[in-house]
Amino acid sequence: MDELQEEPRPARVMASADVDDRAEIGAGTTVWHLAQVREEARLGRNCVIGRGAYVGPGVRLGDNVKMQNYALAYEPATLGDGVFLGPAAVLTNDTYPRAVTPEGRLKTGEDWEAVGVVIRDGAAIGARAVCVAPVTVGRWALVAAGAVVVSDVPDFALVVGVPARRVGWVGRAGVRLVAKGDGRFVCPSTGAEYVESDGQLTEVWTGLDPLGPA
Template sequence: MQDRPYYVHPQAEVEDGAEVGSGTRIWRQAHVRQAARIGEQCNIGKGVYVESHVSIGSRVKIQNHVSLFEGVTVEDGVFIGPHVCFTNDMYPRAITPEGQLKSADDWEVTETLVKYGASIGAGAVIVCGITIGQFALIGAGAVVTKDVPPHSLVLGNPARFHAYVCRCAHRLSSIQERDNQLSGWCEQCGTLCVFDK
């Protein structure tokens, strides 16, 4: 019996020094490193790896076998599909120029931010140093190499803009621009979305 306000599967590992919020569930073979932070009511799927100093907000759903490496910040309400991989080094090498194995001190971590309500499709690769905007939608298998504006749908390798999407993830129509803001109508849920360009 667990005497903590969150659930950890017996085959998962949460290291001492990790912070996990109330109501979060961490499933089989997941590994959460020390100094990682996970908010409340999250679902961390099978085989997820959360490295030290990764910050995950509340009500985040992370599907099976996602890798989140140091430098990644995920805000509240984000969905991350299975097998998504976040990178964290713009110039990766196993060895120094002199041929010595790199140590932790030799790595230059480049940060990545996933903002509130964004969704990342299965198998996407997120190259470090970018921001994924609020309610953006990353298509399955996309390779994201630059910032994704709020409410944008991006697809492909490299990922390119295809449409604007609602908070419910359906495409917006009748897009209008005014005072550096965009607005669009969602025929699926009947919402008028207004957001910064």
């Protein structure tokens, strides 16, 4: 007999949260106190939107995303599955930020074009880090707390500082990889294996296969 499939729990939205009726909230997602989710935003399943976090109009979140307290994702940001935004992390959207036009008139939406930050699956953005649009943070990359990202981040890269620069590689567990020579790296936590070529890192074994590498 087939095993019974557990039905996903409904989304939960705290009474003090501000969620627009036109936003889409996936099953199992929780939106905590004082968070704001704007119109046309789409949140996947089993996400956690922390206290005071902000999800801008039309922003897209995949499944299992965690936005910690006061994290800000401005439109048109796109976050893949399993993305982590630390407390007070910011994804910007204005290349030339100004409150007013050169003539001194208050800017409106017609006076500028929003540009977005893309965060690929599994990547993590540390507390108070800022990603200055338009940039892409690659799969499973790790942006250190307080870093300012102004250029694209490769998959599995560990970046720190202002401006952010790569200082190493991390695996899916977020642990810094250990070099084994000849461009090969291993995760000390999971045993996963990687190879570096032309400034890019590729998995050769995820460490999830109980039979080990081929």
